[in-house]
Amino acid sequence: MRRITTTIALLGLSLFALLTPSPASAASTVEVTSATLVAKGVAVDLTLTVTCDAGLSGGAELIxxxxxxxxxxYGSGWAPVSCTGQPQAVTGRVYAEGGGFAFNRGVALASGGFELCGQDVCDYPRFEDEVRITR
Known part of the structure; x- marks a missing residue:
């Protein structure tokens, strides 16, 4: 009975260690900093301030x-990201969906996620912020 209890405790600790976020996951931050109309609302240039561990790279899905x-x-887009370890501006273009409505000046909801990978680790930060679209 004692051996079974010890085995269960060790399995629980192992599972806990596997589910603990990696240091890269704890270090990545994303903030939406600006949104600018392009071509009378056909698209919006969305700028994010991203801080992530140097050596990680990948892309961001923008909605x-x-x-x-x-x-x-509604619209979506993509932006490439190459992490420096310092806060950096990343800009991607979000295109209004065909057959939908054009974007206008005013408040919008920006959301999305990143896939940032290095040699041994990947990070998947997500964001969702209100932003004011300007010209």
């Missing part, structure tokens, strides 16, 4: 939603 009357303008 933007904005109320347009009683409907929602």
């Amino acid at each position: 933007l939603r904005q109320r347009s009357g009683n409907r929602v303008a």
Whole structure:
């Protein structure tokens, strides 16, 4: 009985160690800093301030939603990221979905996620912020 209890305790500790976030995961931060209309609302340049461990690189999926009357303008885009360990500006273009509505000046919801990988570790920070779209 004692051996079974010890085995269960060790398995629990092993599982806990596997589920603990890696240092890269704890270090990555994302903040939406600006959104600028492009081509009369066909797209928006979305700028993020990203801090992540040097040596990680990858991309960010960008999603933007904005109320347009009683409907929602929606778009998506992508931005490449190469981490330096310092805060850096990353800009990606979010294109309004075809057949949908154009973006306008005003408040929108920006969200998305990153896939940042290095030699031995990957990090997947997510973000969701309100942003004011300007010209």
